[in-house]
Amino acid sequence: MNKLKHLAIIMDGNGRWAKERKMKRTEGHKEGVNVVRDITKWCAKNNISFLSLYAFSTENWSRPKIEVDFLMKLLEKYLIKEASTYMDNNIKFRVIGDMNGFSNKLRDLILSLEEKTSKNTSLTQILALNYGSKDEIARAVLKTKIPDNITKNEVLNLIQANLDTANIPDVDLLIRTGGEKRLSNFLLLQSAYAELYFCDTLFPDFKSDELEKIIDDFKKRNRRFGNI
Numbered sequence: 001m002n003k004l005k006h007l008a009i010i011m012d013g014n015g016r017w018a019k020e021r022k023m024k025r026t027e028g029h030k031e032g033v034n035v036v037r038d039i040t041k042w043c044a045k046n047n048i049s050f051l052s053l054y055a056f057s058t059e060n061w062s063r064p065k066i067e068v069d070f071l072m073k074l075l076e077k078y079l080i081k082e083a084s085t086y087m088d089n090n091i092k093f094r095v096i097g098d099m100n101g102f103s104n105k106l107r108d109l110i111l112s113l114e115e116k117t118s119k120n121t122s123l124t125q126i127l128a129l130n131y132g133s134k135d136e137i138a139r140a141v142l143k144t145k146i147p148d149n150i151t152k153n154e155v156l157n158l159i160q161a162n163l164d165t166a167n168i169p170d171v172d173l174l175i176r177t178g179g180e181k182r183l184s185n186f187l188l189l190q191s192a193y194a195e196l197y198f199c200d201t202l203f204p205d206f207k208s209d210e211l212e213k214i215i216d217d218f219k220k221r222n223r224r225f226g227n228i
Contacts, residue, residue: 002220002221006049007052007175008051008194009054009174009175010174010184011053011203012179014032018031034204038207039206040089041085044091044122045122049123050169052128053128055075056128056129057130057186061101072106076105079113092120094125094127095126096126096136097132128186133186136164137188140159140162145158165187173214181198193223195221
């Protein structure tokens with residue numbers, strides 16, 4: 001049985017969920033926040049050490065300004081409202097991505113919640129915000145001082161040490177909701193040998209019982225990591 005230490009989810013389908021119900025896209029994002037809370041609490045109770053959630057990509061800035069502005073406000077409200085959820089469930093909060101694109105208020109909220117939850121131990125929830133894997137790798141390379149005459153593996157280790165996810169284990173299982181079958185620039189290096197699962201369920205309808213079934217399937221898979 002495979003052990004699941006790091007679960008990653010591409011949370012896709014909020015807008016389509018709302019459209020199907022003749023609602024504004026923003027209503028789908030609101031409902032998605034409730035699913036984030038429920039899934040995070042479930043993971044904390046079920047011995048998963050790391051949960052990475054793709055919340056806002058570097059490409060999402062190209063969406064209509066009214067939607068981007070709404071998402072930034074929704075994120076601010078989430079960080080304030082959910083602080084008690086993190087503390088009550090012993091969950092550590094972390095963000096990966098380039099925070100330079102955010103307002104001072106949002107950056108302060110992120111840093112404050114990271115500090116407040118830093119000693120929690122049941123689960124580390126990682127929100128990918130203004131995140132793109134290519135951007136992350138480029139930023140890591142710019143920070144990496146590579147000496148002469150070292151091996152390719154040593155170069156890779158140096159780069160990994162400068163990624164946003166330094167000291168976080170590689171992804172074991174990556175799930176994408178919403179029916180699309182692509183990685184969309186999410187944790188590309190960290191997911192090199194992740195098991196992939198694509199489901200048609202739109203994220204606001206993604207519940208813990210479906211997650212549990214996917215994890216049961218993952219545990220039975222034969223993970224060879226390039227071996228026979």
